[in-house]
Amino acid sequence: MASTAITAGSEPVFHLEEEHAHAEGGSTMLGFWLYLMSDCLIFAMLFAAFGVLGGNYAAGPAPKDLFDLGLVAVNTTMLLLSSITYGFAMLTMDKGRVAATQGWLAVTMLFGLAFLSIELYEFAHMIHEGATPQRSAFLSSFFTLVGTHGLHVTFGIVWMVTLMVQVARHGLIEANRRRMMCLSMFWHFLDVVWIGVFTFVYLMGMLR
């Protein structure tokens, strides 16, 4: 940004030569990306804790006794499908088709809810078998890591519902498009974290 010195009398006065207009929200994408990166660090800490504590069963159940890979595979499929349907929502948004966008958002939300239900079923099943977070360091770190991811998905769904209401009320206005793009990044980012979860927690757990 250029500044010019104009000598008014004896005192030099500085002012910005041209303040070119920044569109509202022009830097939102970068800011949101930085938030995601900091979220990534939270998950890195939780992964590190799980990596260190994941083998401490305290004579309790081990991954092999608890995990059902078939269920995890179904869960992963749900999240993957929700990723592609969100992609379709973005594509229909680009074409300005409100109804189709809302439809794809609803489908994405259903896949997200399916993912959450399966995860909660898994947690309930584990807790029912006595594999509570208090049982061992492995289970504490497991529930913290996978639970934090599940909490993110939950908030993603809350956000999605809010956004659908917004789009229904105001249509695909600029602000809503921006929100759609932020949620898109959030949702795909959660999928990336899930890749780490199913690889390091479930698959590697079964290999231990």
Next chain:
Amino acid sequence: MSAHDHADHDHTHGGAAHGSLKGYLIGFFLSVVLTAIPFWMVMTGAIDNKQATAIIVMAFAVVQIIVHMVFFLHMTPASEGGWSMLALIFTVILVVIVLSGSLWVMYHLNANMMPGLHEMREMP
């Protein structure tokens, strides 16, 4: 409506948003394959060697993360004038330090402090 025009212009070169149907479908197909193979390997025990399986599974995860970054998150070196990529690289460096550092230090701590093993052997 000049503000709107401006905003439209802004988010197209913002870069973090727009994909094509083809891009999404390629990304989806790749991630299905990259998910299915490691699950199949672990569930059937296709390779007898556990360590080899673990390394292959991790390699698949790394590739799949890159696929998601490119096809779903639309990361390019040019997004947001390079700042997204810079933040990503910085984060990846931190994540690698945190993960490898924690695992390395705690592994050695466990190996060296395990009660019984060394002491027992050195006892007369």
